[in-house]
Amino acid sequence: MDIALIGLAASGKTTLLHALAAGHLPGGHTSPTETAMAVVKVPDERLDRLAAAVSARKTTYLELRLMDFPGFSVGRKGPPPQLLGTLSTADLLVHVVRSFSEESIPHPLESIDPDRDIAALELELIFADLAVVERRTERIQVEARSLAAGARGPLDRELALQRRLKEALEAEKPVRSLGLTAEEKTLLSGFNLLTGKPLLNVLNIDEADAPRTAEIEAAAREKHAGPDADVIAIAAKAEADVAELPADEAAEFRRELGLPEQAAAERLLQETVSLLGLITFYTVGPQDTHAWSVSAGTPAVKAAGRIHSDIERGFIRAEVIDSADFLEAGSHAEAKRRGNQRLEGKTYEVREGDVINVLFNV
Known part of the structure; x- marks a missing residue:
């Protein structure tokens, strides 16, 4: 899945990208037409618990490719033509909106006005x-x-x-x-x-406003949320700094700074998955416990194709266990013994959190 980070110049897109990718990124833009990219894993506590239950050697998370586009200029009547090709391939747009004050970084429109900037970029x-x-x-x-x-x-x-x-x-x-x-x-x-793509407006707020994140988001949603569009608020600079710290230190700093308990990466990446209308199912085993994404309403046979085309082609049936039942049982065998396993055919619509084992023959 490709996610485009867009916004006016000096909105903090690259800072947000560092917060999402924990600083493991190439250098910044070196030309007006350059797009920075990073592949990030979507945090998934449920996947972590499933992997731990079977002592999986490998845990495979959903991945998103983030593309950080150079800042837009208002009044040019569209993005630069040289960027349109790449931008049009994105599955979802993340509009980073400047809501922080920093005199050393002037706003291209000379004042901080998130509502104006959201409308300007949409135009x-x-x-x-x-x-x-x-x-x-x-x-x-x-x-x-x-x-x-x-x-x-x-x-x-x-x-x-x-x-x-x-x-x-x-x-x-x-x-x-x-x-x-x-x-x-x-x-x-x-x-x-x-403008037909799902849109997530990210208000890049001051660190001092972080304790008011929920309040800021609620007010912005009244104005800008709608069909396939939502708003969240993130103090990107503070989140980028905290993302560099070990987990135990990061939790302490989050409390001290008043940042939301859930890290920016987890909040934003999970929101994008939701806006895209995706659900997550799992294949669980000691060699690899794997998260997969499909559109809501996807039949089991098509979900099997996400794992491998041969599995879709030779699909017989799917053994399905709700992840909550699997975690309580601790294994496929125990879940089956408890009566938690169901056998489903090709047309079964995969549900959020399903643990699936596909029986197939090719």
């Missing part, structure tokens, strides 16, 4: 999407003229959808707010519209 994304929609609309109209009236059905339907998008974007409404059907989303999937 830049809207401009980019509007250009895509206008080009596609023109192409559809050209293609339609070369077809007989009876053969224009699919193009007419897409044209109606593109016109609906154009009307919304011109009214400065993001695509994610339109409540598109699954069929409409599939039709648009190849265009990678930026």
Whole structure:
């Protein structure tokens, strides 16, 4: 899963990236077109407990690839063209919004106003999407003229959808707010519209405001949360500093600074998984205990394909145990003895926290 960190210059994107990746990163941007990247593991206490229960030699966490884009400039009517290709591949956008005061780091708009900055960057994304929609609309109209009236059905339907998008974007409404059907989303999937992607606004707050994190988030959510969009607040500089410390020292510093008990990395990464509509299931064994992600509603046979294509191809049935039952039992055998194991077929919809063992034959 690819997560794009975006925001205006001097918003603290790179500082947040260091907080998420515990400082193990390459150097900062060296040119206006450079994007820094880091692969981070999604903390998962349930996975840790499952691995401990079977004394697993290896524990495999979900991984996210974070892409830290250079700061946007307001008023250019869209992201720099050279960045659009990479940005459009992201599964989710994290907008880092400056909410901290630091005289030595001037804000490009000369004042701190998170609401203004959220609206300004959204408008830049809207401009980019509007250009895509206008080009596609023109192409559809050209293609339609070369077809007989009876053969224009699919193009007419897409044209109606593109016109609906154009009307919304011109009214400065993001695509994610339109409540598109699954069929409409599939039709648009190849265009990678930026405002159609899930969005997480991260308010980068002062260390002194960290004890008020929940209060700040609640106020911001009233204004900016919506379909496929949410808000959290993080004191990125303090979190980056604490992320460098050993676990026991980090916990003490978190208490002293008034930081939330849950680390920024865990909070943000789990929020992105939720916004993407993903659930986590597990394969548990002494060699490797592994977390896997699939979209909610995924049938067992497709979930098996996440593990290996041969397992999907040769799927027979799945042995399923709820992770809470597994942890109480301590092993597959004991869970089965207690009657906690179920046998499920191809169409079973995998649930959050399932421990799955797939029986297959190829």
